Ligand code: CTP
């Protein structure tokens with residue numbers, strides 16, 4: 001169904017979106033990941049495409065089907081997401097980072113299957129690169145939007161990330177509420193810009209949240 005009668009607002013705009021979890025290999029059969037479903041990022045990609053944008057979606061493993069009219073890049077690890085996003089970054093007008101990137105990966109990875117032994121197992125983890133911070137530090141024309149998943153002090157942590165990663169805006173969500181957020185079709189978010197515009201979207205379908213976020217971003221870009 002075509003519900004859009006208004007003209008497309010993002011014709012000619014290049015949009016880069018990241019979605020889903022990353023997966024960090026331990027051995028041939030095991031990995032570390034998180035509960036991200038990818039839904040928020042996929043809905044953002046669809047909403048941006050409906051506005052006429054050229055959309056590039058870099059995604060970790062999800063159960064979702066590829067959205068129409070979107071260029072899809074399937075990656076597995078945080079490092080692969082970093083490589084794909086940095087490759088595309090320079091040309092982009094708008095970048096939205098909704099992926100749930102692993103903060104740590106195993107220091108040692110093996111393609112064999114680890115055998116169990118007596119006693120406890122310790123797996124040493126090292127930090128992955130902060131992709132969003134890397135992009136923020138190298139920002140030129142891009143309007144850069146991050147996400148923040150928090151279980152407490154949402155506004156304080158969210159604002160901290162906005163500053164530290166040199167973002168133009170951040171979308172904060174409370175993942176302690178199981179009805180919304182990770183895995184759910186619903187979410188409830190606060191959109192906050194660098195210059196202090198704050199907009200709350202109460203519990204809605206992720207599709208609806210995506211549409212509203214695109215409108216907020218559009219309004220901010222038009223201000224500049
Ligand atoms: N992010 C990223 N690369 C990482 C970790 C996070 O690009 N290695 C991005 C996420 O995609 C998101 C934003 O940074 O847009 C915030 O992620 P979040 O996990 O909420 O915050 P962190 O900075 O990782 O801090 P912490 O997990 O300690 O709260």
Ligand code: CA
Nearest residue numbers: 100101102103
């Ligand atoms: Ca994190």
